[in-house]
Amino acid sequence: MRERFAVALAGSPFGVKGFVRIRSLSGEYEHLTRLTHVSLRQGERETPWEIEEIIPIPRALAMKFRGIDTPEAAKTLNGAEIVADRGQAAPLKDGEWYVEDLRGLAVVSVSGETLGHITNALEGGGGSLIEIRLVSGETRLAPFRNEFFGDIKPETGRAVLLHTWVLE
Secondary structure: OOOEEEEEEEEEEEOOOOEEEEEEOOOOOHHHHHOOEEEEEEOOEEEEEEEEEEEEEOOEEEEEEOOOOOHHHHHOOOOOEEEEEHHHOOOOOOOOOOHHHHOOOEEEEOOOOEEEEEEEEEEEOOEEEEEEEEOOOOEEEEEOOOOOEEEEEOOOOEEEEOOHHHHO
């Protein structure tokens, strides 16, 4: 399991003092208000940053990073992933997983046949979808719901797909 991963995305500048709008990847914001140091990942480059201030704004947060003092400077961070330690991520409830822990899991049938591997989790209109790269190399989406997925065990590297017809 990865110990560091993206917990939020930096957006557009907010105000004139260098604040950046922040969108939580979990939909929760309380855990982000406790951050003091993070890394910002832009492409392949990851840079550590100190957070000077965090303020609530409608439906989001705004963060002020040390050394980012103007809207023009804040604009350079737009689209960056905010990377933090696992302990700084939103706490999980029963039946929840971090996307980073799902990526790479083998998707197996009830009989144990390997069907493919999870490559991503996406938000769809009716709920979450799991992207699976099949052993054939094709990619399929499957609803990430209890009626389709049984045992999901990042510690064993497997997720059981209860109905293989969803991949057809």
